[in-house]
Amino acid sequence: MPLPPVIYEDEAMIAFDKPSGMLVAPDRWDKTRENLMGLVHAKLGHGVANVHRLDADTSGLLLCAKTKPALDFLSGQFQSKTVRKKYLAFVVVLPPEQAMKVVAPVRDAAGVLPHEFTVELALGEDERQPGRMRVFKKRGGKDSVTVCRTLERFGQFAWIECQPLTGRTHQIRVHLAAIGAPVLNDPFYGDPEIKLLLSALKRRYKGRDEEKPLVNRLALHASELTLTHPVTREPVTLSAPLPHEFEVALKYLRKFASGQRIASGRALRQV
DSSP, X not given: OOOOOEEEEXXXXXXXXXXXXXXXXXXXSOTTSOBHHHHHHXXXXXXXXXXXXXXTTOEEEEEEESSHHHHHXXXXXXXXXXXXEEEEEEEEOOOHHHXXXXXXXXXXXXXXXXXXXXXXXXXXXXXXXXXXXXXXXXXXXXXXXXXXXXXXXXXXXXXXXXXXXXXXXXXXXHHHHHTTXXXXXXXXXSOTTOXXXXXXXXXXXXXXXXXXXXXXXXXXXXXXXXXXXXXXXXXXXXXXXXXXXXHHHHHHHHHHSOEEEEXXXXXXXXX
16 A cells, blocks of 8 residues: 655655544554554655554544654654644534533533633543543543634534644544534544435435435544744644545535634624
8 A cells, every 4th residue: 555645754754644544553453454654664664753643533644753863852842742733623513402411511502612612621541441532520531631613613513623732542532522512423422323414405415325425434634733843943834635525525514504604703604
């Protein structure tokens, strides 16, 4: 299998646009599963190392260092939480009766996500379900903070931007589920039965029997990293393009769904 597309490369760093479904590192249970770093080492050598990770089902920007000094410098920024990370996601806005049962309600009485909100909940491994994380209300877990902005609202769905200030496993996914707005198609923390279908948006839609969801994967994308370059010591922002199916979904939501686009802190009504 070829390497994923290269977003950026110089003498110190290389960044890939990781597809959804690809592991970053070898699976702890199944060492035979293909992973990004296995491909990188086979094609570019073992001197290239990843400085952070993404969930297998999350697509987007994955940064690697090409030298030991660059690895140490970049890893230090991730450890000190000075790297600015930006993710984009489609979320499912649960109805108010379900949202009332969530851990951290941030929505108003009508169940609407605010323009800006912060989720601050301790997270740790779920002892009952290995491989999954959960919220710790009192003791246990590690402090976790995610800052979010609602970019557009489309009834049951919303398009949001997330900036995790900490780097816990599944952090964005668990935090969004905890406020009653899980990531679309999240098999762990959401409702896998809820699909984004064109037939639900467009009147007189034909071809329902053969219809596929507009987004048929975890709807979470690592879109941007801002950090200090290990050689120039200048700030640099790296960006991953939006997945094609996300672009298509946004096009149809904007065209057929009654929603709101958020701009400069105000909601601009769309019809």
